[in-house]
Amino acid sequence: MSNLSTSKWTKYKLLRKSKKLQAFLPETDWLSVSSFSRMLTKYSQIILKPTGSYGGKGVIMVKSVGSSSYEVQDGAKHRTYTDLDEINAFVKKKASKNYIVQQRIHLATKNGRPFDMRVMVQRHTNASWQVTGMLAKVAGKGFIVTNIRRSGGRVVTVENAIHSSELKNMQTSELLAELHAVALRSANQLGPSYRWVKTMGIDMAFDKQGHVWIIEVNFAPMLELFLKLPNKSAFHKIKSFHARRKQP
Known part of the structure; x- marks a missing residue:
């Protein structure tokens, strides 16, 4: 093997x-604060997912709302961040767990x-x-x-x-x-x-x-x-x- x-x-x-x-591949990158910012600016909606898990576990959608608000959906739960430091702290926490960031496909x-x-x-x-x-x-x-x-x-x-x-x-x-x-x-x-x-x-x-x-x-x-x-x-x-x- x-x-x-x-x-x-x-x-x-x-x-x-x-x-x-x-x-046929959605644009994908290793998650970091910089890749998160670049992908969200480019697509407005992105998906974060752990690179090692399966079954939809840990998959999160982030949507840019206006110039400084971010809507995060985890399962059926929604949360809105209006502070850049808060969303960056959220991203750093996910990045520490080996996440990838991906263009959201509609x-x-x-x-x-x-x-x-x-x-x-x-x-x-x-x-x-x-x-x-x-x-x-x-x-x-x-x-x-x-x-x-x-x-x-x-x-x-x-x-x-x-x-x-x-x-x-x-x-x-x-x-x-x-x-x-x-x-x-x-x-x-x-x-x-x-x-x-x-x-x-x-x-x-x-x-x-x-x-x-x-x-x-x-x-x-x-x-x-x-x-x-x-x-x-x-x-x-x-x-x-x-x-x-x-x-x-």
């Missing part, structure tokens, strides 16, 4: 090395709630990567994170999410094809650095214009999410794939 870090920051830097993937919404997708990409030893399943995670009311346990959201098919969103007038087949292509390209980019990895759960999103974004890549995704879909065939395919690759 490789000693290479599996943190969000390391995987982001590896993905950025692919010129073909750069357009996700497409289903019935007003943001959603993203979990795309499962798997391979057998010395075989090509293949997409084995995908679903959409819809955030719970008042949440920015789509993690089902954390936000109380729900799982639907990607087609269902698209048809109930701002993207409903776009060609669903084209959106799905782009999603597949970017997911496979991501796995092929990371695969050589993590040769022991045979399963990736790639969190991806559409913005309100239908552009595909790579949010993050998980190497130990929760497969049971797929049991929440009405059709269990994707879950069984993913599980059978696991069973086959474990055989000698």
Whole structure:
């Protein structure tokens, strides 16, 4: 097994090395007071997330309100800072815990709630990567994170999410094809650095214009999410794939 870090920051830097993937990656930097200030000035809304955690834990949105106010959303909780020293102290505290800062993507919404997708990409030893399943995670009311346990959201098919969103007038087949292509390209980019990895759960999103974004890549995704879909065939395919690759 490789000693290479599996943190969000390391995987982001590896993905950025692919010129073909750069357009699908939200701008990301290591969190510091200076990177926070630069990114917030550039985008007005940014996301802070711990580089080593999963499941939406610790994900915070910061929005610039006017010239000297900052709205911070942590889960469903909101707080407003009106003092620069206060917000800088907040940032320093998060930076000490190894956070990254990321451009906020204005996700497409289903019935007003943001959603993203979990795309499962798997391979057998010395075989090509293949997409084995995908679903959409819809955030719970008042949440920015789509993690089902954390936000109380729900799982639907990607087609269902698209048809109930701002993207409903776009060609669903084209959106799905782009999603597949970017997911496979991501796995092929990371695969050589993590040769022991045979399963990736790639969190991806559409913005309100239908552009595909790579949010993050998980190497130990929760497969049971797929049991929440009405059709269990994707879950069984993913599980059978696991069973086959474990055989000698």
